[in-house]
Amino acid sequence: MTTDRIGDFIIRLQNAAAIGKPTVSAPYSSHVLAIAKKLKELGFVVSADVEAVGGSDVKKEIVVALAYDEHGQPRLRGVKRISKPGRRLYVPHTGAHTVKGGTGARVISSSAGVISDKEARQKRVGGENLFEIW
Numbered sequence: 001m002t003t004d005r006i007g008d009f010i011i012r013l014q015n016a017a018a019i020g021k022p023t024v025s026a027p028y029s030s031h032v033l034a035i036a037k038k039l040k041e042l043g044f045v046v047s048a049d050v051e052a053v054g055g056s057d058v059k060k061e062i063v064v065a066l067a068y069d070e071h072g073q074p075r076l077r078g079v080k081r082i083s084k085p086g087r088r089l090y091v092p093h094t095g096a097h098t099v100k101g102g103t104g105a106r107v108i109s110s111s112a113g114v115i116s117d118k119e120a121r122q123k124r125v126g127g128e129n130l131f132e133i134w
Helices: 005-019 030-042 117-123
Strands: 023-027 045-052 060-066 079-081 105-110 113-116 127-133
Touching: 005 023, 005 030, 005 060, 005 079, 005 127, 030 045, 030 060, 030 105, 030 113, 030 127, 105 117, 113 117
Parallel strands: none
Antiparallel strands: 023 060, 045 060, 079 127, 105 113, 105 127
């Protein structure tokens, strides 16, 4: 059992991208699924699907297919967890700056759902600063 589902999920993605693995599975959580769908919109993953484990509907997992460019290099090059279970960090919409000169994204959990830094500035909504990805 992990206490930091988001941290576990993004590190699984980073490790899989480092070794060139095409898919990653993680325990199901609606919040983690929302993050996976946001990463799909941002272009870091190709798909995010929910599958039943062992044929039962009780236990589920999220299967994520990583995105690679035409040269076989992963689009996900690194992640940095910002807000942690022991120290929650929040950011206003004015503090949602770009990551790596615009090549990366900052993922924020807000009242409007899971959004990127660009959407936070457009919607003028702040929230919990989850992690940076590039």
